[in-house]
Amino acid sequence: MRTSKFIIAFLSVFALTAFAMPKEYNDGYKIGDVADDFKLKNIDGKMISLSDYKDVKGYLVVFTCNSCPYAVAYEDRIIALDAKYKEKGVPVIAINPNNPDVQPKDSYDKMKERAAEKGFTFPYLLDEGQTVFPKYGATRTPHCFLLEKTANGNVVRYIGAVDDNYQDVSAVETTFVENAIDAMLSGKEIEIKNTKAIGCSIKV
Amino acid sequence: MKYLIAVFITVISFGCKETGAQNSAVSENGDFAFGAEPKHVIEGVNQSVKVYDFEGLQKLLNRKDERTYVVNFWATWCKPCVAELPHFEEINDKYRDKNVEVVLVSLDFPAKADELLIPFLEKKHLKSKVLLLDDPKMNEWIPKVDNDWSGAIPATLIFNKNNRAFYEKSFTFMELENALKKAL
Numbered sequence: 001m002r003t004s005k006f007i008i009a010f011l012s013v014f015a016l017t018a019f020a021m022p023k024e025y026n027d028g029y030k031i032g033d034v035a036d037d038f039k040l041k042n043i044d045g046k047m048i049s050l051s052d053y054k055d056v057k058g059y060l061v062v063f064t065c066n067s068c069p070y071a072v073a074y075e076d077r078i079i080a081l082d083a084k085y086k087e088k089g090v091p092v093i094a095i096n097p098n099n100p101d102v103q104p105k106d107s108y109d110k111m112k113e114r115a116a117e118k119g120f121t122f123p124y125l126l127d128e129g130q131t132v133f134p135k136y137g138a139t140r141t142p143h144c145f146l147l148e149k150t151a152n153g154n155v156v157r158y159i160g161a162v163d164d165n166y167q168d169v170s171a172v173e174t175t176f177v178e179n180a181i182d183a184m185l186s187g188k189e190i191e192i193k194n195t196k197a198i199g200c201s202i203k204v
Numbered sequence: 205m206k207y208l209i210a211v212f213i214t215v216i217s218f219g220c221k222e223t224g225a226q227n228s229a230v231s232e233n234g235d236f237a238f239g240a241e242p243k244h245v246i247e248g249v250n251q252s253v254k255v256y257d258f259e260g261l262q263k264l265l266n267r268k269d270e271r272t273y274v275v276n277f278w279a280t281w282c283k284p285c286v287a288e289l290p291h292f293e294e295i296n297d298k299y300r301d302k303n304v305e306v307v308l309v310s311l312d313f314p315a316k317a318d319e320l321l322i323p324f325l326e327k328k329h330l331k332s333k334v335l336l337l338d339d340p341k342m343n344e345w346i347p348k349v350d351n352d353w354s355g356a357i358p359a360t361l362i363f364n365k366n367n368r369a370f371y372e373k374s375f376t377f378m379e380l381e382n383a384l385k386k387a388l
Contacts, residue, residue: 196355198355200281201282
């Protein structure tokens with residue numbers, strides 16, 4: 001009797017969750033979800049997909065842009081992350097999710113300019129048609145998604161901010177992304193998997 | 205050691221004196237105080253902005269008095285935020301005698317407040333109360349404003365002692381007024 005009650009309870013919870021969480025884009029990816037690949041235009045005109053990278057252990061996908069001061073405040077840190085982790089198999093892939101018609105500072109040409117000015121060492125892709133950021137559930141710039149390349153696909157391991165101090169690099173206490181990548185690469189449990197930060201809403 | 209203590213006491217009493225002076229200036233301006241000490245005040249020619257950390261702001265967010273608070277998180281560089289500011293001003297004006305208080309919490313970079321926020325306020329002459337939130341520990345305080353807030357702005361919290369609703373979105377005037385009416 002107790003067992004059957006338990007089974008019924010389990011099934012109803014399962015049914016409820018199944019209905020409550022349709023496979024839509026609304027909420028985006030959660031930790032542990034498999035992220036879809038994409039094909040987006042880089043600033044050099046080439047189309048880039050995650051699957052183009054053969055010998056990597058993962059990707060740091062960063063939704064970022066030219067126009068948001070928070071994103072700009074993190075540019076140098078994102079370049080530093082790419083420098084540190086590309087050779088360890090976790091390259092940065094930056095994606096501008098904004099609609100350039102709404103925010104002209106984030107146009108494809110302006111992206112090229114900004115990347116050249118800052119010397120971006122990673123692809124800077126335009127989410128043309130804005131189909132990728134809703135899938136990921138990015139809501140702001142900058143917004144990081146750490147993916148681990150596994151036999152089952154690219155699994156989301158961390159979602160959130162780069163670190164805990166946008167104002168002052170020297171006052172950073174917790175380097176969320178670095179800690180997450182280090183743990184991922186050494187096969188350890190990532191301690192902080194989700195963080196929040198103020199950012200500019202994505203312009204649609 | 206004695207010397208150190210003396211220095212310490214002098215520093216402390218200086219500190220207090222300064223805050224005291226700021227406070228009286230604040231009430232003379234008819235500006236608001238919600239029971240928290242600002243960290244400091246940024247003075248412009250005609251406008252000044254009080255700067256709070258989240259601990260200070262939380263005292264406002266936890267208020268349970270007769271008023272309804274409309275707390276909007278914005279920044280001068282946030283286009284949709286600036287676009288909806290007139291709606292908040294209109295609410296502030298229209299509902300002033302209905303115990304509604306609009307507070308505009310700027311998330312401008314504190315280091316650039318002189319350059320961006322103060323000139324913006326001097327130009328716009330906002331009637332609503334404006335304060336600057338300077339607290340880099342965003343991952344700690346964002347969920348305390350609302351658990352569902354991703355951190356994107358604009359975002360607005362409307363609350364009184366009975367109701368509390370959070371909106372991570374831009375408002376038209378009508379949407380904002382309807383959201384307020386739900387709380388009243």
